[in-house]
Amino acid sequence: MGRQTPLYKLHQELGARIVDFGGWDMPVQYSSQIGEHHAVRRAAGMFDVSHMCVVDLEGARVRAFLQHLLANDVAKLKIPGKALYTCMLNEQGGVLDDLIVYFLSDSWFRAVVNAGTRDKDLAWIRSQAVSFNVEVTERDDLAMIAVQGPEARAKAVQLLKPADAPAALALEPFVGRELGGWFVARTGYTGEDGFEIMMPAKDAVPAWRKLNELGVASCGLGARDTLRLEAGMNLYGNDMDENTNPFESGLAWTVAMEPQERAFIGRAALAAIRKSGSPKKLVGLLLEDRGVLRSHQRVVAGTVGEGETTSGSFSPTLERSIALARVPAGAGDQVQVDIRGKLLNARVVKPPFVRNGKALIGVTP
Amino acid sequence: MSTVPADLKYTRSHEWVKSLADGTVEIGITDHAQHSLGDLVFVEVPDAGRVVKAGEACAVVESVKAASDVYAPIAGEITAGNPQLANEPEAVNTNAYAAWLMRLRPAAGALAAAALMSAADYEKFLAAEG
Numbered sequence: 187m188g189r190q191t192p193l194y195k196l197h198q199e200l201g202a203r204i205v206d207f208g209g210w211d212m213p214v215q216y217s218s219q220i221g222e223h224h225a226v227r228r229a230a231g232m233f234d235v236s237h238m239c240v241v242d243l244e245g246a247r248v249r250a251f252l253q254h255l256l257a258n259d260v261a262k263l264k265i266p267g268k269a270l271y272t273c274m275l276n277e278q279g280g281v282l283d284d285l286i287v288y289f290l291s292d293s294w295f296r297a298v299v300n301a302g303t304r305d306k307d308l309a310w311i312r313s314q315a316v317s318f319n320v321e322v323t324e325r326d327d328l329a330m331i332a333v334q335g336p337e338a339r340a341k342a343v344q345l346l347k348p349a350d351a352p353a354a355l356a357l358e359p360f361v362g363r364e365l366g367g368w369f370v371a372r373t374g375y376t377g378e379d380g381f382e383i384m385m386p387a388k389d390a391v392p393a394w395r396k397l398n399e400l401g402v403a404s405c406g407l408g409a410r411d412t413l414r415l416e417a418g419m420n421l422y423g424n425d426m427d428e429n430t431n432p433f434e435s436g437l438a439w440t441v442a443m444e445p446q447e448r449a450f451i452g453r454a455a456l457a458a459i460r461k462s463g464s465p466k467k468l469v470g471l472l473l474e475d476r477g478v479l480r481s482h483q484r485v486v487a488g489t490v491g492e493g494e495t496t497s498g499s500f501s502p503t504l505e506r507s508i509a510l511a512r513v514p515a516g517a518g519d520q521v522q523v524d525i526r527g528k529l530l531n532a533r534v535v536k537p538p539f540v541r542n543g544k545a546l547i548g549v550t551p
Numbered sequence: 552m553s554t555v556p557a558d559l560k561y562t563r564s565h566e567w568v569k570s571l572a573d574g575t576v577e578i579g580i581t582d583h584a585q586h587s588l589g590d591l592v593f594v595e596v597p598d599a600g601r602v603v604k605a606g607e608a609c610a611v612v613e614s615v616k617a618a619s620d621v622y623a624p625i626a627g628e629i630t631a632g633n634p635q636l637a638n639e640p641e642a643v644n645t646n647a648y649a650a651w652l653m654r655l656r657p658a659a660g661a662l663a664a665a666a667l668m669s670a671a672d673y674e675k676f677l678a679a680e681g
Contacts, residue, residue, distance in 0.1 A: 219615045220590045408589070408616055476637070478593045478613045500592040500615050507593075526611070 187211065191236035192329045192387040196394055200404055207407055208302030210237040215406040222409035223502040226376050227543050230335035230342075231405035232397050237301035240325040240384060241311065244294050251318035252287060252295060255311065257432060257450055259442035263289035267363045269373055272440055273432050274299075274307070275452030279459060280428040281435065283307050284420065286373060288362055296369075298330075300422050314451070329390035333402060334380035334413075336543060339372075341400045342381050345393055346370075354381070375410065377417025377541045412499050415508060418470060418537025424481055425468065425496040425510050433459055434512060436468035436537070464515060470537040471495065471509040471523065472547055475530035479509035484524040485532075487517035495523065503540045504549050510537065553583040553677070556648055561673035562624045567648060568667055575630050576662070577651040580612060580621060583677055585647045588614040591640040596632030596652050603629065603655070605665060610652045612643065625665040627657040 188211040197204065202213030213234065215222060225231040243251070252260040258272030268289050274282045283303045288296040299307045312322050333342040343351040350365040357363065362371025362382075369384040385393060398404060411421070418436075420426055426435035433441075433456065441456060442448070473479050479498030486492055493513030501508045509532070513521065522529040539547045555561070560568040565584035569577040585591065593613040603609045608620035609629070631654040635642060642650040657665075668676060 214616075215589060218590055220592075223615075412615060476593065477595075478618065480618065500613070502615070 189237070191234055192390045193234045193236060193394055196391050197234065197404075202404070202406060205407070208237065208300070210301055212237060213404075213406040215408045216404045219406070219408040219412070220502045222403055222405040223412050225403035226335045226378055226405060226409065226413055227503055227540070228335070229403070230333060230337040230380075230401065231403040231409065232394065233332040233334070233405050233407070233410050234329075234390075234394075235332050235382065236329040236387075236390065238330060239299045239301060239304040239307065240328050240330070241297045241299060241308065242294065242323040242325055243297060243311075243315070243320055244323070245318065245320035246293055247318045248293055248295050248320050251315060251320045253448055254318070254450055255314050256287065257441045257452060257456075259448060260287060260289065260295070262442070263287075265361070266290060267357075267361045267371075269360045269362060269371060273426075273437060274310070275432070275450075275456075276428060277452060277455065279431040279452040279455035281422070281426045281430060281432060281437075282310060282428060284422050284426070284437070284440075288371065302423060325384075327387060328384045329387045330382060330384045331390065331393060331397075332374055332376075332380065332382045333397060334374045334376040334378045336379060338378065338380035338402070341397065341402050342370075342383065344400055345383075345396055375417075375419055376413035377419070377538055378413070378543065412502055415497055415499055415510070416501050416503055416538065416540035418510075418539060420468075420510070421497055430512070431456060431459060431464070433464040434466040434468060436510070466493065466512050467515050467517070468496070468510055468512050469517070470535040470539060470547070471498075471511050471521065471532040472504075472535050472539070472549065473507040473509070473523065473530060473532050477507060477525050477530050479507045479523060479525070479532070481509075483509075485511050485513055486522045486524065486529060487513050488521070490514045490516045490518070493517065493521075501539060504545055504547065506549055508539050553581065553586055554648075555581070555583075555670045555674050555677075557670045559648065559670060560624075560667035561670065561676075562622070562667060563676065564622050566621060566624050568624050568665075569651075571654070575654050575656045576625060578621075578624060578653050578655060579651045580643065580647055581673075582647045585644050588612060588616070588619060590615055591643050594636040594640040594643065594652065596636060597629045599629055599631050601629045603627065605661065612640075612652075621652060623655065624667060625655060625657045626661040627655045630654045630656050
Protein backbone atom coordinates (compact mmCIF):
# COMPACT_ATOMS: atom_id res chain seq x y z
CA MET A 187 0.00 0.00 0.00
CA GLY A 188 1.28 3.44 -0.91
CA ARG A 189 0.88 6.84 0.65
CA GLN A 190 -2.60 8.32 0.69
CA THR A 191 -3.85 11.87 0.37
CA PRO A 192 -6.53 13.35 2.68
CA LEU A 193 -9.03 12.64 -0.15
CA TYR A 194 -8.25 8.92 -0.51
CA LYS A 195 -11.34 7.60 1.28
CA LEU A 196 -13.57 9.96 -0.68
CA HIS A 197 -12.08 8.75 -3.97
CA GLN A 198 -12.93 5.20 -2.95
CA GLU A 199 -16.44 6.24 -1.95
CA LEU A 200 -16.86 7.89 -5.37
CA GLY A 201 -15.93 4.62 -7.09
CA ALA A 202 -12.50 5.62 -8.34
CA ARG A 203 -10.11 3.03 -9.63
CA ILE A 204 -6.94 3.46 -7.56
CA VAL A 205 -3.43 2.94 -8.94
CA ASP A 206 0.10 3.48 -7.68
CA PHE A 207 1.58 6.77 -8.84
CA GLY A 208 5.07 7.59 -7.58
CA GLY A 209 4.44 5.65 -4.38
CA TRP A 210 0.95 7.15 -3.85
CA ASP A 211 -2.44 5.43 -4.09
CA MET A 212 -4.18 7.79 -6.52
CA PRO A 213 -7.43 7.76 -8.52
CA VAL A 214 -6.76 7.05 -12.19
CA GLN A 215 -10.40 7.36 -13.23
CA TYR A 216 -13.89 7.48 -11.73
CA SER A 217 -16.19 6.43 -14.57
CA SER A 218 -14.84 7.26 -18.01
CA GLN A 219 -11.42 8.71 -18.69
CA ILE A 220 -12.63 10.28 -21.92
CA GLY A 221 -15.70 11.70 -20.18
CA GLU A 222 -13.50 13.25 -17.50
CA HIS A 223 -11.22 14.69 -20.17
CA HIS A 224 -14.14 16.33 -21.98
CA ALA A 225 -15.55 17.68 -18.70
CA VAL A 226 -12.37 19.71 -18.26
CA ARG A 227 -12.23 20.90 -21.89
CA ARG A 228 -15.92 21.83 -21.97
CA ALA A 229 -16.97 22.77 -18.40
CA ALA A 230 -15.06 22.01 -15.21
CA GLY A 231 -13.26 19.09 -13.60
CA MET A 232 -11.08 18.66 -10.54
CA PHE A 233 -8.02 16.64 -9.64
CA ASP A 234 -6.55 15.64 -6.31
CA VAL A 235 -2.95 16.81 -6.58
CA SER A 236 -2.21 16.58 -2.86
CA HIS A 237 0.52 14.05 -3.63
CA MET A 238 2.60 16.86 -5.05
CA CYS A 239 5.10 18.29 -2.63
CA VAL A 240 4.75 21.86 -1.41
CA VAL A 241 8.00 23.28 -0.04
CA ASP A 242 8.30 26.63 1.72
CA LEU A 243 11.66 28.35 1.43
CA GLU A 244 12.36 31.12 3.91
CA GLY A 245 15.32 33.34 4.67
CA ALA A 246 16.79 36.75 3.95
CA ARG A 247 18.80 35.31 1.01
CA VAL A 248 16.08 33.10 -0.44
CA ARG A 249 16.01 34.92 -3.78
CA ALA A 250 19.76 34.54 -4.25
CA PHE A 251 19.41 30.88 -3.28
CA LEU A 252 16.78 30.22 -5.95
CA GLN A 253 18.85 32.09 -8.54
CA HIS A 254 21.56 29.52 -7.79
CA LEU A 255 19.25 26.49 -7.60
CA LEU A 256 16.96 26.99 -10.62
CA ALA A 257 17.53 27.26 -14.38
CA ASN A 258 14.88 29.94 -14.79
CA ASP A 259 15.51 33.26 -13.06
CA VAL A 260 13.31 34.24 -10.11
CA ALA A 261 14.41 37.85 -10.75
CA LYS A 262 11.46 37.75 -13.17
CA LEU A 263 9.12 37.50 -10.17
CA LYS A 264 8.40 41.09 -9.16
CA ILE A 265 4.85 41.09 -7.80
CA PRO A 266 3.98 38.99 -4.75
CA GLY A 267 2.08 35.82 -5.69
CA LYS A 268 3.64 35.57 -9.16
CA ALA A 269 4.69 32.06 -10.22
CA LEU A 270 7.48 30.80 -12.45
CA TYR A 271 7.83 27.41 -14.18
CA THR A 272 11.40 26.15 -14.11
CA CYS A 273 13.72 23.17 -14.17
CA MET A 274 16.07 22.26 -11.36
CA LEU A 275 19.24 20.85 -12.92
CA ASN A 276 22.26 18.87 -11.85
CA GLU A 277 25.78 20.03 -12.73
CA GLN A 278 25.59 18.08 -16.02
CA GLY A 279 22.52 20.05 -17.08
CA GLY A 280 20.23 17.03 -16.55
CA VAL A 281 16.74 17.75 -15.22
CA LEU A 282 16.37 16.78 -11.56
CA ASP A 283 12.78 17.98 -11.61
CA ASP A 284 10.46 20.58 -13.07
CA LEU A 285 8.58 22.76 -10.63
CA ILE A 286 6.58 25.90 -10.04
CA VAL A 287 7.94 28.49 -7.64
CA TYR A 288 5.82 31.31 -6.17
CA PHE A 289 7.22 34.60 -4.90
CA LEU A 290 5.35 35.35 -1.67
CA SER A 291 7.64 37.92 -0.01
CA ASP A 292 11.28 38.99 -0.08
CA SER A 293 12.04 36.29 2.50
CA TRP A 294 9.48 33.62 1.48
CA PHE A 295 9.08 31.59 -1.72
CA ARG A 296 7.02 28.44 -2.21
CA ALA A 297 7.90 25.61 -4.59
CA VAL A 298 5.65 22.78 -5.78
CA VAL A 299 7.63 19.74 -6.91
CA ASN A 300 6.62 16.33 -8.29
CA ALA A 301 5.43 13.52 -6.02
CA GLY A 302 7.76 10.87 -7.43
CA THR A 303 10.84 13.03 -6.89
CA ARG A 304 9.88 14.35 -3.44
CA ASP A 305 12.63 12.70 -1.37
CA LYS A 306 15.37 13.32 -3.93
CA ASP A 307 14.29 16.94 -4.37
CA LEU A 308 14.08 17.69 -0.67
CA ALA A 309 17.53 16.25 -0.03
CA TRP A 310 18.98 18.23 -2.93
CA ILE A 311 17.27 21.49 -1.98
CA ARG A 312 18.30 21.13 1.67
CA SER A 313 21.92 20.42 0.77
CA GLN A 314 22.04 23.48 -1.49
CA ALA A 315 20.21 25.71 1.02
CA VAL A 316 22.73 25.38 3.83
CA SER A 317 25.19 27.98 2.59
CA PHE A 318 22.35 30.44 1.94
CA ASN A 319 20.91 29.94 5.40
CA VAL A 320 17.50 29.20 3.86
CA GLU A 321 15.00 27.22 5.88
CA VAL A 322 13.28 24.40 3.91
CA THR A 323 9.87 23.26 5.17
CA GLU A 324 7.86 20.46 3.59
CA ARG A 325 4.19 21.47 3.83
CA ASP A 326 2.65 18.02 4.14
CA ASP A 327 -0.09 19.60 6.24
CA LEU A 328 -1.61 20.93 3.00
CA ALA A 329 -3.91 19.29 0.48
CA MET A 330 -4.15 20.57 -3.08
CA ILE A 331 -7.08 20.47 -5.49
CA ALA A 332 -6.75 21.58 -9.13
CA VAL A 333 -10.06 22.88 -10.54
CA GLN A 334 -9.74 23.22 -14.31
CA GLY A 335 -11.87 24.11 -17.29
CA PRO A 336 -13.69 27.08 -18.81
CA GLU A 337 -16.20 27.12 -15.91
CA ALA A 338 -13.66 26.22 -13.21
CA ARG A 339 -12.96 29.63 -11.72
CA ALA A 340 -16.60 30.69 -11.52
CA LYS A 341 -17.43 27.45 -9.68
CA ALA A 342 -14.37 27.34 -7.46
CA VAL A 343 -14.85 30.84 -6.05
CA GLN A 344 -18.14 29.61 -4.56
CA LEU A 345 -15.99 27.71 -2.05
CA LEU A 346 -14.70 31.03 -0.74
CA LYS A 347 -16.29 33.59 1.51
CA PRO A 348 -18.32 35.89 -0.79
CA ALA A 349 -16.07 38.80 0.14
CA ASP A 350 -13.01 36.88 -1.12
CA ALA A 351 -14.46 35.85 -4.49
CA PRO A 352 -13.67 39.08 -6.40
CA ALA A 353 -10.00 38.90 -5.37
CA ALA A 354 -9.79 35.31 -6.60
CA LEU A 355 -11.47 36.16 -9.90
CA ALA A 356 -9.10 39.11 -10.34
CA LEU A 357 -6.00 36.89 -10.21
CA GLU A 358 -3.95 37.12 -13.41
CA PRO A 359 -2.70 33.91 -15.05
CA PHE A 360 0.20 32.36 -13.11
CA VAL A 361 -0.49 34.40 -9.97
CA GLY A 362 -1.69 33.16 -6.59
CA ARG A 363 -2.64 34.67 -3.25
CA GLU A 364 -3.80 33.71 0.17
CA LEU A 365 -7.54 33.94 0.74
CA GLY A 366 -9.19 32.85 3.98
CA GLY A 367 -6.36 30.53 4.95
CA TRP A 368 -6.14 28.92 1.50
CA PHE A 369 -3.60 29.65 -1.23
CA VAL A 370 -5.47 30.11 -4.52
CA ALA A 371 -3.38 30.19 -7.71
CA ARG A 372 -4.42 30.59 -11.33
CA THR A 373 -2.27 27.73 -12.56
CA GLY A 374 -2.79 24.23 -13.90
CA TYR A 375 -1.62 21.32 -16.00
CA THR A 376 -4.43 20.91 -18.52
CA GLY A 377 -4.21 23.80 -21.01
CA GLU A 378 -7.43 25.21 -19.57
CA ASP A 379 -8.10 28.13 -17.26
CA GLY A 380 -8.58 27.32 -13.58
CA PHE A 381 -7.14 27.31 -10.11
CA GLU A 382 -4.87 25.15 -8.06
CA ILE A 383 -5.92 25.54 -4.44
CA MET A 384 -3.73 24.63 -1.48
CA MET A 385 -5.65 24.20 1.75
CA PRO A 386 -5.30 22.63 5.20
CA ALA A 387 -5.79 18.86 4.85
CA LYS A 388 -9.02 18.90 6.87
CA ASP A 389 -10.68 21.23 4.33
CA ALA A 390 -10.13 18.96 1.32
CA VAL A 391 -13.07 16.56 1.67
CA PRO A 392 -15.75 19.23 2.21
CA ALA A 393 -14.27 21.29 -0.64
CA TRP A 394 -14.38 18.31 -3.03
CA ARG A 395 -17.97 17.48 -2.07
CA LYS A 396 -19.07 21.08 -2.54
CA LEU A 397 -17.40 21.26 -5.95
CA ASN A 398 -19.17 18.01 -6.95
CA GLU A 399 -22.47 19.63 -5.92
CA LEU A 400 -21.60 22.64 -8.08
CA GLY A 401 -21.19 20.35 -11.07
CA VAL A 402 -17.41 20.03 -11.10
CA ALA A 403 -16.54 16.50 -12.28
CA SER A 404 -14.19 14.30 -10.26
CA CYS A 405 -11.29 13.53 -12.60
CA GLY A 406 -8.43 11.05 -12.28
CA LEU A 407 -4.81 10.95 -13.30
CA GLY A 408 -5.76 9.29 -16.60
CA ALA A 409 -7.60 12.38 -17.83
CA ARG A 410 -4.90 14.59 -16.34
CA ASP A 411 -2.34 12.83 -18.54
CA THR A 412 -4.28 13.17 -21.81
CA LEU A 413 -5.08 16.81 -20.99
CA ARG A 414 -1.48 17.75 -20.29
CA LEU A 415 -0.28 15.89 -23.38
CA GLU A 416 -2.77 17.75 -25.59
CA ALA A 417 -1.57 20.95 -23.93
CA GLY A 418 2.00 20.04 -24.90
CA MET A 419 3.18 19.96 -21.29
CA ASN A 420 6.00 17.65 -20.30
CA LEU A 421 5.69 14.93 -17.69
CA TYR A 422 8.75 14.45 -15.53
CA GLY A 423 10.17 10.94 -15.84
CA ASN A 424 8.59 10.49 -19.29
CA ASP A 425 9.61 13.46 -21.38
CA MET A 426 12.69 14.48 -19.42
CA ASP A 427 14.77 13.21 -16.52
CA GLU A 428 18.26 13.45 -15.05
CA ASN A 429 19.78 12.13 -18.26
CA THR A 430 18.23 14.73 -20.56
CA ASN A 431 18.71 18.48 -20.61
CA PRO A 432 16.11 21.23 -21.16
CA PHE A 433 17.29 21.97 -24.70
CA GLU A 434 16.44 18.45 -25.89
CA SER A 435 13.22 18.45 -23.86
CA GLY A 436 11.37 21.38 -25.43
CA LEU A 437 12.19 23.47 -22.36
CA ALA A 438 14.75 25.96 -23.70
CA TRP A 439 12.16 28.68 -23.04
CA THR A 440 12.42 27.98 -19.31
CA VAL A 441 16.20 28.44 -19.14
CA ALA A 442 17.39 31.98 -18.43
CA MET A 443 20.94 32.21 -19.81
CA GLU A 444 20.83 35.99 -19.27
CA PRO A 445 22.21 37.65 -17.22
CA GLN A 446 25.44 35.80 -17.91
CA GLU A 447 26.82 36.36 -14.42
CA ARG A 448 24.03 34.30 -12.80
CA ALA A 449 25.87 31.07 -11.93
CA PHE A 450 22.98 28.60 -11.60
CA ILE A 451 23.60 24.88 -11.20
CA GLY A 452 24.02 23.30 -14.64
CA ARG A 453 24.78 26.57 -16.38
CA ALA A 454 28.29 25.61 -17.57
CA ALA A 455 27.05 22.34 -19.06
CA LEU A 456 24.14 24.05 -20.83
CA ALA A 457 26.41 26.77 -22.21
CA ALA A 458 28.63 24.11 -23.77
CA ILE A 459 25.63 22.26 -25.26
CA ARG A 460 24.22 25.48 -26.66
CA LYS A 461 27.55 26.35 -28.27
CA SER A 462 27.84 23.03 -30.08
CA GLY A 463 24.09 22.78 -30.78
CA SER A 464 21.77 20.22 -29.22
CA PRO A 465 21.81 17.04 -31.35
CA LYS A 466 18.23 16.22 -30.35
CA LYS A 467 14.93 18.02 -30.00
CA LEU A 468 11.53 17.26 -28.52
CA VAL A 469 8.65 17.56 -31.00
CA GLY A 470 4.97 16.80 -31.21
CA LEU A 471 3.69 13.97 -33.40
CA LEU A 472 0.27 13.53 -34.93
CA LEU A 473 -0.32 9.98 -36.14
CA GLU A 474 -1.71 9.99 -39.67
CA ASP A 475 -2.29 6.25 -39.90
CA ARG A 476 -4.63 4.34 -37.61
CA GLY A 477 -3.27 3.26 -34.24
CA VAL A 478 -2.24 4.66 -30.89
CA LEU A 479 1.14 6.16 -30.09
CA ARG A 480 2.63 5.19 -26.72
CA SER A 481 5.85 6.09 -24.96
CA HIS A 482 9.11 4.33 -25.93
CA GLN A 483 8.16 3.62 -29.54
CA ARG A 484 10.92 3.89 -32.13
CA VAL A 485 10.73 6.94 -34.40
CA VAL A 486 12.37 6.80 -37.82
CA ALA A 487 13.29 10.21 -39.25
CA GLY A 488 14.26 9.16 -42.75
CA THR A 489 18.02 9.19 -43.29
CA VAL A 490 18.57 11.65 -40.43
CA GLY A 491 18.40 8.95 -37.79
CA GLU A 492 16.08 7.59 -35.16
CA GLY A 493 14.41 8.82 -32.01
CA GLU A 494 11.81 7.69 -29.52
CA THR A 495 8.37 8.74 -28.35
CA THR A 496 8.46 9.95 -24.75
CA SER A 497 4.69 10.24 -24.15
CA GLY A 498 1.88 9.07 -26.37
CA SER A 499 -1.85 8.59 -26.18
CA PHE A 500 -5.14 8.90 -27.93
CA SER A 501 -6.24 12.55 -27.93
CA PRO A 502 -9.92 12.69 -26.98
CA THR A 503 -10.24 16.26 -28.31
CA LEU A 504 -8.64 15.59 -31.70
CA GLU A 505 -9.87 11.97 -31.86
CA ARG A 506 -6.42 11.11 -33.18
CA SER A 507 -3.28 9.81 -31.60
CA ILE A 508 -0.60 12.26 -30.51
CA ALA A 509 2.80 12.02 -28.88
CA LEU A 510 5.86 13.88 -27.76
CA ALA A 511 9.06 12.44 -29.21
CA ARG A 512 12.77 13.07 -28.90
CA VAL A 513 14.22 13.01 -32.42
CA PRO A 514 17.42 14.07 -34.17
CA ALA A 515 17.63 17.87 -34.49
CA GLY A 516 17.60 17.56 -38.28
CA ALA A 517 14.33 15.60 -38.47
CA GLY A 518 11.88 17.03 -40.98
CA ASP A 519 8.11 17.37 -40.82
CA GLN A 520 7.30 13.75 -41.56
CA VAL A 521 8.49 10.68 -39.60
CA GLN A 522 7.46 7.06 -39.08
CA VAL A 523 6.74 5.34 -35.80
CA ASP A 524 7.29 1.64 -35.19
CA ILE A 525 4.10 0.23 -33.67
CA ARG A 526 4.31 -3.54 -33.16
CA GLY A 527 6.69 -3.89 -36.08
CA LYS A 528 4.73 -1.73 -38.53
CA LEU A 529 6.05 1.69 -39.58
CA LEU A 530 3.17 4.16 -39.40
CA ASN A 531 3.24 7.74 -40.72
CA ALA A 532 3.26 10.67 -38.33
CA ARG A 533 3.42 14.40 -38.91
CA VAL A 534 5.83 16.47 -36.85
CA VAL A 535 3.99 19.37 -35.24
CA LYS A 536 4.72 22.08 -32.73
CA PRO A 537 2.92 21.54 -29.42
CA PRO A 538 0.52 22.46 -27.89
CA PHE A 539 -2.02 20.34 -29.75
CA VAL A 540 -5.00 21.84 -27.86
CA ARG A 541 -5.34 24.94 -25.74
CA ASN A 542 -8.46 26.46 -24.12
CA GLY A 543 -10.73 23.87 -25.71
CA LYS A 544 -9.51 24.53 -29.25
CA ALA A 545 -7.50 22.30 -31.55
CA LEU A 546 -4.32 24.10 -32.61
CA ILE A 547 -3.19 21.36 -34.97
CA GLY A 548 -4.91 20.92 -38.31
CA VAL A 549 -6.52 17.49 -38.41
CA THR A 550 -8.12 16.05 -41.51
CA PRO A 551 -10.69 13.53 -40.32
CA MET B 552 -20.87 -6.08 -11.66
CA SER B 553 -19.92 -7.46 -15.06
CA THR B 554 -22.23 -9.73 -17.00
CA VAL B 555 -21.34 -13.32 -17.96
CA PRO B 556 -23.82 -14.85 -20.46
CA ALA B 557 -24.53 -18.52 -19.74
CA ASP B 558 -24.35 -19.71 -23.36
CA LEU B 559 -20.70 -18.73 -23.97
CA LYS B 560 -17.34 -20.26 -23.05
CA TYR B 561 -14.50 -18.26 -21.49
CA THR B 562 -10.73 -18.10 -21.12
CA ARG B 563 -8.48 -17.09 -18.24
CA SER B 564 -7.28 -14.16 -20.37
CA HIS B 565 -10.88 -12.86 -20.55
CA GLU B 566 -11.93 -13.81 -24.07
CA TRP B 567 -15.37 -15.24 -24.78
CA VAL B 568 -16.07 -17.95 -27.37
CA LYS B 569 -19.38 -18.55 -29.09
CA SER B 570 -20.01 -21.62 -31.26
CA LEU B 571 -21.80 -20.78 -34.51
CA ALA B 572 -24.02 -23.10 -36.53
CA ASP B 573 -21.48 -23.45 -39.38
CA GLY B 574 -18.84 -24.95 -37.07
CA THR B 575 -16.82 -21.74 -36.72
CA VAL B 576 -16.50 -19.81 -33.46
CA GLU B 577 -16.85 -16.11 -32.72
CA ILE B 578 -14.36 -14.57 -30.29
CA GLY B 579 -14.47 -11.35 -28.31
CA ILE B 580 -13.42 -9.93 -24.97
CA THR B 581 -15.60 -10.15 -21.88
CA ASP B 582 -17.52 -7.40 -20.18
CA HIS B 583 -15.06 -7.66 -17.30
CA ALA B 584 -12.16 -7.11 -19.74
CA GLN B 585 -13.71 -4.07 -21.43
CA HIS B 586 -14.49 -2.58 -18.05
CA SER B 587 -10.92 -3.07 -16.83
CA LEU B 588 -9.49 -1.54 -20.00
CA GLY B 589 -11.75 1.51 -20.01
CA ASP B 590 -12.75 3.50 -23.08
CA LEU B 591 -11.47 1.67 -26.16
CA VAL B 592 -10.09 3.91 -28.91
CA PHE B 593 -8.50 1.42 -31.31
CA VAL B 594 -9.03 -2.23 -32.18
CA GLU B 595 -6.80 -4.22 -34.54
CA VAL B 596 -8.31 -7.47 -35.78
CA PRO B 597 -6.60 -10.27 -37.75
CA ASP B 598 -7.05 -10.79 -41.48
CA ALA B 599 -9.04 -13.74 -42.81
CA GLY B 600 -6.84 -16.67 -43.76
CA ARG B 601 -4.35 -16.26 -40.94
CA VAL B 602 -3.61 -19.53 -39.17
CA VAL B 603 -3.17 -19.16 -35.42
CA LYS B 604 -2.04 -21.37 -32.57
CA ALA B 605 -3.94 -21.59 -29.31
CA GLY B 606 -2.69 -18.80 -27.05
CA GLU B 607 -1.25 -16.78 -29.93
CA ALA B 608 -1.72 -12.98 -29.74
CA CYS B 609 -3.86 -12.18 -32.77
CA ALA B 610 -5.75 -8.97 -32.01
CA VAL B 611 -5.06 -5.78 -30.07
CA VAL B 612 -7.48 -3.65 -28.11
CA GLU B 613 -6.26 -0.23 -27.06
CA SER B 614 -7.85 2.00 -24.49
CA VAL B 615 -6.79 5.56 -23.77
CA LYS B 616 -4.45 4.12 -21.17
CA ALA B 617 -2.82 1.07 -22.75
CA ALA B 618 -2.68 -1.59 -25.44
CA SER B 619 -3.66 -5.18 -24.64
CA ASP B 620 -3.27 -8.31 -26.71
CA VAL B 621 -6.17 -10.63 -27.38
CA TYR B 622 -5.24 -14.30 -27.65
CA ALA B 623 -6.68 -17.02 -29.86
CA PRO B 624 -8.40 -19.40 -27.43
CA ILE B 625 -8.38 -22.19 -30.00
CA ALA B 626 -5.99 -23.17 -32.79
CA GLY B 627 -7.41 -22.68 -36.26
CA GLU B 628 -7.83 -20.39 -39.24
CA ILE B 629 -9.27 -16.89 -39.02
CA THR B 630 -12.33 -16.62 -41.27
CA ALA B 631 -13.08 -12.96 -40.53
CA GLY B 632 -12.06 -9.95 -38.47
CA ASN B 633 -14.92 -7.67 -37.46
CA PRO B 634 -14.70 -4.69 -39.86
CA GLN B 635 -17.10 -2.60 -37.74
CA LEU B 636 -14.53 -2.12 -34.99
CA ALA B 637 -12.12 -0.07 -37.12
CA ASN B 638 -14.47 2.88 -36.94
CA GLU B 639 -16.36 1.97 -33.78
CA PRO B 640 -13.95 0.57 -31.19
CA GLU B 641 -16.32 1.83 -28.49
CA ALA B 642 -18.84 -0.85 -29.58
CA VAL B 643 -16.80 -3.24 -27.40
CA ASN B 644 -17.48 -1.04 -24.37
CA THR B 645 -21.15 -0.72 -25.22
CA ASN B 646 -21.79 -4.45 -25.63
CA ALA B 647 -18.76 -6.68 -25.29
CA TYR B 648 -20.71 -9.82 -26.26
CA ALA B 649 -22.13 -8.40 -29.49
CA ALA B 650 -18.89 -6.79 -30.64
CA TRP B 651 -16.99 -9.88 -31.75
CA LEU B 652 -13.37 -9.38 -32.78
CA MET B 653 -12.80 -12.40 -35.02
CA ARG B 654 -14.32 -15.61 -36.35
CA LEU B 655 -12.20 -18.72 -36.49
CA ARG B 656 -12.54 -22.25 -37.91
CA PRO B 657 -11.02 -24.55 -35.29
CA ALA B 658 -8.37 -27.02 -36.44
CA ALA B 659 -9.36 -30.68 -36.20
CA GLY B 660 -9.79 -31.60 -32.54
CA ALA B 661 -8.77 -28.11 -31.38
CA LEU B 662 -12.13 -27.16 -29.92
CA ALA B 663 -12.21 -30.23 -27.69
CA ALA B 664 -8.59 -29.64 -26.65
CA ALA B 665 -9.07 -25.95 -25.79
CA ALA B 666 -9.03 -25.01 -22.11
CA LEU B 667 -12.34 -23.17 -21.96
CA MET B 668 -14.42 -22.40 -18.91
CA SER B 669 -18.19 -22.49 -18.52
CA ALA B 670 -19.95 -19.28 -17.48
CA ALA B 671 -20.23 -20.54 -13.91
CA ASP B 672 -16.51 -21.37 -13.77
CA TYR B 673 -15.58 -17.99 -15.27
CA GLU B 674 -17.67 -16.21 -12.65
CA LYS B 675 -15.81 -18.13 -9.94
CA PHE B 676 -12.53 -17.27 -11.65
CA LEU B 677 -13.42 -13.57 -11.65
CA ALA B 678 -14.41 -13.71 -7.99
CA ALA B 679 -11.11 -15.38 -7.10
CA GLU B 680 -9.15 -12.83 -9.14
CA GLY B 681 -10.74 -10.08 -7.06
